[in-house]
Amino acid sequence: MKLLGIETSGEAVSIAVWRDGVVDLRRVGGGATPSETLIPDIMALLRAHALTLAGLDAIALGVGPGMFTGLRVGCSVAQGLALAAERPIIPLCSLAVIAAGQRAERVLVATDARMGEVYVAAYQRRGALPVAVVPPTCTPPDKVVIPPGEWFGAGNAFAADATRPVADAARLTGCDPDARAEAGALVALAAAQGLDAAIDPAQVAPLYVRDKVAQTVAERLAQGGKA
Numbered sequence: 001m002k003l004l005g006i007e008t009s010g011e012a013v014s015i016a017v018w019r020d021g022v023v024d025l026r027r028v029g030g031g032a033t034p035s036e037t038l039i040p041d042i043m044a045l046l047r048a049h050a051l052t053l054a055g056l057d058a059i060a061l062g063v064g065p066g067m068f069t070g071l072r073v074g075c076s077v078a079q080g081l082a083l084a085a086e087r088p089i090i091p092l093c094s095l096a097v098i099a100a101g102q103r104a105e106r107v108l109v110a111t112d113a114r115m116g117e118v119y120v121a122a123y124q125r126r127g128a129l130p131v132a133v134v135p136p137t138c139t140p141p142d143k144v145v146i147p148p149g150e151w152f153g154a155g156n157a158f159a160a161d162a163t164r165p166v167a168d169a170a171r172l173t174g175c176d177p178d179a180r181a182e183a184g185a186l187v188a189l190a191a192a193q194g195l196d197a198a199i200d201p202a203q204v205a206p207l208y209v210r211d212k213v214a215q216t217v218a219e220r221l222a223q224g225g226k227a
Helices: 035-048 068-085 094-100 183-193 217-222
Strands: 002-007 012-019 022-030 058-062 089-092 106-114 117-126 129-139 152-154 174-176
Touching (some): 012 035, 012 183, 035 068, 058 068, 058 183, 068 089, 089 094, 089 183, 094 117, 094 129, 094 183, 129 183
Parallel strands (some): 002 058, 058 089, 106 152
Antiparallel strands (some): 002 012, 012 022, 117 129
């Protein structure tokens, strides 16, 4: 199987190629990376592997939740490339991608959602696939509920310098605050799911989880921010 992976949900943007089990990961920029920069990086990666878009089986895309600008860029680039090459897209939750990169059987993923909230989901590994026990949601850190049993934390919401850390994190067996969604884990997860998970590019959309994407001036001032 030959896959291209695009992951733009976080501060770091990455792309990757999966070719029959071999992964080539490239970190290509930050969350505000524009499409005019991302597309040449993708084409250069494909050329390095003597691949064309039409020669791919599918494009794997991290659809979020995450940074809204990055998600929109990633989605539009993936759709444009997939439509041009008549290839399907395998959309994957970026929190599941983080969980897939961990060795633990049970992973609680929590990432900074800004606006005083975190994106959180809990995954139980079944074979190569992380299965959501708690689906992705957006909540204040002190409202995160850790499911019964032993869980390993992953994501920048567990960082020591997090503005509002997850209140119940002491219950975890350990954590990786540097864990983030990357295209290498994305294409590996897409390959494990197979082409049955692929959909028409026109049906792909970012996974925002919450409808409200920005604070009002009053809300930012109430949290000590700037107008």
